[in-house]
Amino acid sequence: MTRVLVINSGSSSLKLQILDTAVEKELAWALVERIGDPVGSLTVRRSEWTGSSAQSRSAEAEFADHTAALGLVLELAAELRVHPTDLGVEAIGHRVVHGGPAFHEPVLVTPEVEADIEELELLAPLHNPANLRGIRVARELLPGLPHVAVFDTGFFHTLPAAAHTYAIDAETAQRWHLRRYGFHGTSHEFVSRRTADVLGRPYDELNQIVLHLGNGASASAIEAGRAVDTSMGLTPLEGLVMGTRPGDLDPGLIIHLIRDRGMAPEDVSTLLNRRSGLEGLAGARDFRELLAGVDDDDEAATLAYDVVIHRLRRYIGGYWAVLGRVDAITFTAGVGENVARLRADALATLGDWGVQIDPEANENGSGERLISTPDSRVKVLVVPTDEELAIARACDVVLGLGPAD
Numbered sequence: 001m002t003r004v005l006v007i008n009s010g011s012s013s014l015k016l017q018i019l020d021t022a023v024e025k026e027l028a029w030a031l032v033e034r035i036g037d038p039v040g041s042l043t044v045r046r047s048e049w050t051g052s053s054a055q056s057r058s059a060e061a062e063f064a065d066h067t068a069a070l071g072l073v074l075e076l077a078a079e080l081r082v083h084p085t086d087l088g089v090e091a092i093g094h095r096v097v098h099g100g101p102a103f104h105e106p107v108l109v110t111p112e113v114e115a116d117i118e119e120l121e122l123l124a125p126l127h128n129p130a131n132l133r134g135i136r137v138a139r140e141l142l143p144g145l146p147h148v149a150v151f152d153t154g155f156f157h158t159l160p161a162a163a164h165t166y167a168i169d170a171e172t173a174q175r176w177h178l179r180r181y182g183f184h185g186t187s188h189e190f191v192s193r194r195t196a197d198v199l200g201r202p203y204d205e206l207n208q209i210v211l212h213l214g215n216g217a218s219a220s221a222i223e224a225g226r227a228v229d230t231s232m233g234l235t236p237l238e239g240l241v242m243g244t245r246p247g248d249l250d251p252g253l254i255i256h257l258i259r260d261r262g263m264a265p266e267d268v269s270t271l272l273n274r275r276s277g278l279e280g281l282a283g284a285r286d287f288r289e290l291l292a293g294v295d296d297d298d299e300a301a302t303l304a305y306d307v308v309i310h311r312l313r314r315y316i317g318g319y320w321a322v323l324g325r326v327d328a329i330t331f332t333a334g335v336g337e338n339v340a341r342l343r344a345d346a347l348a349t350l351g352d353w354g355v356q357i358d359p360e361a362n363e364n365g366s367g368e369r370l371i372s373t374p375d376s377r378v379k380v381l382v383v384p385t386d387e388e389l390a391i392a393r394a395c396d397v398v399l400g401l402g403p404a405d
């Protein structure tokens, strides 16, 4: 039995989960938001899988930094008897967004690994510093336990050069490690492996397209168990339309804004990371809000929805051509798991390609399931992602605590 604390540290948030990988259950969970603001919020919850009743503690206070936030989480966890020591946690797994050219697999965190992750901050200035802060704070407050870093880019290290190479001056690209890395890899791997399990087929015989559609969104093409293309690139800005990011656009637009329109690079970064996508088009970053607008015939919301669907179709068609044969298409994450209408619209033109959605299964089921008709040559599935479980399992493997799957 292995118990792992998984930490996802953002710039102003901390998400923690203690999982038992043997039974795949969550024992405890905590969320801190608005770290650094005058009033932040914190919740720690004990689940019934601890053997005691479910219970939670919340606090609204100023959390000056991640150390203060994690300190209070551990204090409240101790009150609920779900402190990592109480639950016999054996390892701590950290989500790290960018593994750069060096990290392909999850690794045990050492001072050298910390330094290498720090060096990658230039490639991922919006994510890696926050991830590293989480690692440092957790190592300080929970010494004596092994810490493992699991990289969002890892699964995509197998991309062929043709897929990961940007067609720019080769020397410049090489000098600054400019290439497509891909993100959400932990989710794409978890979901594609589950897809094979659900279909009862060997993972390395299936060609798959996985659509991870949450606030961030990405698509991947997986050929016989190996990732061969993905929509996110050097950074998580490229590809599909997202909650606040545009996905693909002409790089000339960025040059135009900076050189010809006098926009500061920092403002362009804010535009592309926070004021684009659904937010930029319809003022609604949350998909539920967007759908409410579509139902009300709101023009901006309808256009945003149409752009989302158009982009999805382009990626699905493109990956189909890359793969040659597609066995399964799987939807995951908040939007992919919950929005039947988007799944149907994204695949609506593929009837001649052997994709038939079963409207009943698509609209009424829940959880992991097949949503294509029995006759559909290509299987279509919904598979809820579980990045925390995948990170916990990766810790098992790195530390030799449990079986590799």
Ligand code: ADP
Binding pocket: 213, 214, 215, 216, 243, 285, 286, 287, 288, 289, 333, 334, 335, 338, 339
């Ligand atoms: P992330 O992990 O990237 O923050 P999630 O995978 O949690 O994102 O997905 C968040 C998105 O999923 C939001 O746009 C949210 O509106 C959408 N979403 C979640 N549940 C539903 C639902 N039942 N119906 C429609 N959209 C939903």
